[in-house]
Amino acid sequence: MQIARGLRALRTRAGLTQSEVAKRAGVSVGTVNRYETWQDRAKLRVPTVAALADTCGARPEERDTLIQLVRNQENGWWMDHPAVPEVMDPLMSFEDVASYEHVFANALVPGLLQAPRYALALHEAQDVRTEADAIANKVDARTKRQAILERSPALHLWVVLDEAVLRRPVGGTDAMVEQFDHLHTMAQRPNVDIQILRFATGAHAAGSGGHFLVLGRDDEGDPLCGMNVVYLELHKRGLYLDDPSEVQNYRLMFDYLRSQAADASLSLDLLTAARQELT
Secondary structure (H helix, E strand, O other): OHHHHHHHHHHHHHOOOHHHHHHHHOOOHHHHHHHHOOOOHHHOOHHHHHHHHHHOOOOHHHHHHHHHHHHHHHHOHHHOOOOOOHHHHHHHHHHHHOOEEEEEEOOOOOHHHOOHHHHHHHHHHHOOOOOHHHHHHHHHHHHHHHHHHHOOOOOEEEEEEEHHHHHOOOOHHHHHHHHHHHHHHHOOOOOEEEEEEOHHHOOOOOOOOOOEEEEEEOOOOOHHHOEEEEEEEEOOEEEEEOOHHHHHHHHHHHHHHHHHOOOHHHHHHHHHHHHHHHO
């Protein structure tokens, strides 16, 4: 998606047609079209992307950004992990290069903040006919994904949790206590912000919408080196949006949500209170 948009932008800036790019880069018109329309993303290759970018006069930093996205898709641990569905491949790649991730969760704790027993209980409930080994692989994949919060430079994660997330018991009392403790610990990190959107707030900016993520890396000096993507989590699939107007709408929605939610300090108090109610 981001690769396709970047290549199209470079070609448009250069004033070239797909046929002209294909001829100069030594590839078929079909290849140019496939790369620009995000088809068969697993088959994208670094030499081809580099050739297309060079043909369109990409600056070194623009070329390097596109190449890094392809390498993430080729070499990311998630590409060979049996429990990571194909629809999640782009999300993992985007997280690997993003500088921030903003999440609104209205039903469940988001994957990057799930404690082990909470994650296990979720998969056991969702995959009732799945063997234990397969469920264990899914929990392992979720744990590995969380390592993105340990990298340097750090990914800044900002999460707004609907209060319903705190009230929905997942995995029993022990699992929920572990989860509340984990959220409290994560909220102490300098690269993690957690806010609670209380029931008392009433109607809010997300309306009847569900779980969404906004991932970004801003580069005002060169938009082609930046990245802004929205991921909408659906049942058994996901939807990616990268049209600038759509991304801006979700960014604005998240800004309103965090202004409507309890601040960081009060949110910690709400987490503590929810834990005490359980125990």
